Amino acid sequence: xxxxxxxxxxxxxxxxxxxxxxxxxxxxxxxxxxxxxxxxxxxxxxxxxxxxxxxxxxxxxxxxxxxxxxxxxxxxxxxxxxxxxxxxxxxxxxxxxxxxxxxxxxxxxxxxxxxxxxxxxxxxxxxxxxxxxxxxxxxxxxxxxxxxxxxxxxxxxxxxxxxxxxxxxxxxxxxxxxxxxxxxxxxxxxxxxxxxxxxxxxxxxxxxxxxxxxxxxxxxxxxxxxxxxxxxxxxxxxxxxxxxxxxxxxxxxxxxxxxxxxxxxxxxxxxxxxxxxxxxxxxxxxxxxxxxxxxxxxxxxxxxxxxxxxxxxxxxxxxxxxxxxxxxxxxxxxxxx
Numbered sequence: 483x484x485x486x487x488x489x490x491x492x493x494x495x496x497x498x499x500x501x502x503x504x505x506x507x508x509x510x511x512x513x514x515x516x517x518x519x520x521x522x523x524x525x526x527x528x529x530x531x532x533x534x535x536x537x538x539x540x541x542x543x544x545x546x547x548x549x550x551x552x553x554x555x556x557x558x559x560x561x562x563x564x565x566x567x568x569x570x571x572x573x574x575x576x577x578x579x580x581x582x583x584x585x586x587x588x589x590x591x592x593x594x595x596x597x598x599x600x601x602x603x604x605x606x607x608x609x610x611x612x613x614x615x616x617x618x619x620x621x622x623x624x625x626x627x628x629x630x631x632x633x634x635x636x637x638x639x640x641x642x643x644x645x646x647x648x649x650x651x652x653x654x655x656x657x658x659x660x661x662x663x664x665x666x667x668x669x670x671x672x673x674x675x676x677x678x679x680x681x682x683x684x685x686x687x688x689x690x691x692x693x694x695x696x697x698x699x700x701x702x703x704x705x706x707x708x709x710x711x712x713x714x715x716x717x718x719x720x721x722x723x724x725x726x727x728x729x730x731x732x733x734x735x736x737x738x739x740x741x742x743x744x745x746x747x748x749x750x751x752x753x754x755x756x757x758x759x760x761x762x763x764x765x766x767x768x769x770x771x772x773x774x775x776x777x778x779x780x781x782x783x784x785x786x787x788x789x790x791x792x793x794x795x796x797x798x799x800x801x802x803x804x805x806x807x808x809x810x811x812x813x814x815x816x817x818x819x
Contacts, residue, residue: 505549505572507581509541509561512680513624517545518585521563525549528556553578564588566626566677569656586626586680594623595634595678600707603736604699605715606750611693613643617685617705619678626679633664633673635685638702641670647689649674654681661685671704695751702745710741712748717755722748 505525511518524538541547557572563585570583596619603614617635621627627634639647645665650658651674661676674685693699703710711728714720716735725748726740735755 504552504578505559505581506579507547507583509545509547509563509583509585511545511563511587512584513587517541518563519543519545521545521547521561521583521585523547523549523583524560524562525551526558526560527554528558533558547583559583561585564626565630566628566679568679569653586624588628588677589625590627590629590632592627592634592678593621593625595619595621595627595683597705597707598709600703600705600710601713602701602711603713603715604718604720604748604750605754606693606695606718607753609692609694610690611699611750612688612690613701615685615687617687619683619685621678621680621683623680626677628677630675633666633675634678635674635676636666636671636704637674637687638670638704639672639689640691640701642691643689645672647672647687649676649688650686651676652684652686653677653679654683658686663687668704670702693750696749698747698749700745700747703741704744712739712741712746713737714739714750715754715756718750718752720748720750722746 507523509518509521509523510516519541521541522538523541525536526533527536528534537549537551539547539549553572553574553576555574559570559572559581561568561570561583564587566586566588568583568585570581572578597617598620599616599618601616603616605612605614615637617637619635639645647663649661649663651661652658659676661674664673664675665671666673674687676683676685691699712720712722712725714737718737720737720739722739724741724743724746726742728738728740730737
């Protein structure tokens with residue numbers, strides 16, 4: 483083979499090489515502001531069978547990575563660093579080279595993470611009551627809070643629930659992901675294994691207890707909350723001492739009460755009234771963002787959540803209505819919101 487032929491082959495390889503390094507970028511640690519070495523970047527395709535890992539690579543000393551795959555259809559980069567996973571969507575037609583992927587240092591301390599809203603919705607019906615809790619963390623810092631042993635969110639669940647609760651976490655700009663629930667050393671206090679990254683992280687918890695209409699029901703708030711609210715859906719009357727009546731939310735007719743204490747004792751009468759929305763069919767046809775797509779589906783025959791607005795308080799509330807999601811459809815992957 484002559485020298486000219488060798489040069490021609492080398493030229494062909496140089497031209498073709500980008501096709502074999504179709505996904506490139508840099509991992510930046512936003513805590514330090516520097517490129518991050520040693521992060522694992524997984525390239526995933528999104529299909530009918532869910533998320534499929536295709537290939538992965540590690541970032542080098544300069545934070546650079548290269549994955550020899552060509553994106554086809556919707557794809558997802560999942561970057562794992564220090565036990566926490568970060569998502570980066572690759573919509574069809576979007577650039578796949580010179581990407582910037584963000585990660586954060588991880589600490590076992592809350593740091594700047596604080597609970598901004600804690601909402602409890604009570605739905606008594608037929609000798610049972612479903613309790614839906616929504617807890618929203620705001621993390622204004624530059625570190626992710628994650629403690630696999632002790633959990634991030636702790637919540638009270640009465641013994642009558644039998645220790646059975648379903649939880650989901652939604653990371654900043656993420657989607658609801660199943661989160662593991664476990665006991666703590668304190669009786670009736672449980673923990674959730676899910677990281678709290680910089681930005682807003684939402685937790686949705688659902689459990690069911692036996693309940694007799696008009697009987698006393700007691701609960702506790704074991705977290706440091708800035709705002710705690712008890713919510714009774716339309717058709718249900720809630721009575722209790724020490725509650726601040728904030729009135730009825732106009733669209734859902736849910737009654738909202740502020741709670742300043744760390745415990746409560748309430749009585750509930752009536753049954754939730756669910757009214758179908760008039761434009762639900764049109765929304766489906768428009769393929770717009772649907773409630774069941776945005777809010778978590780927590781268990782079979784659960785109640786999907788409808789956002790509430792609390793006027794001047796600018797508080798978002800959530801109500802769960804019935805859904806037909808079969809159990810086991812949620813992804814139960816730690817911290818991958």
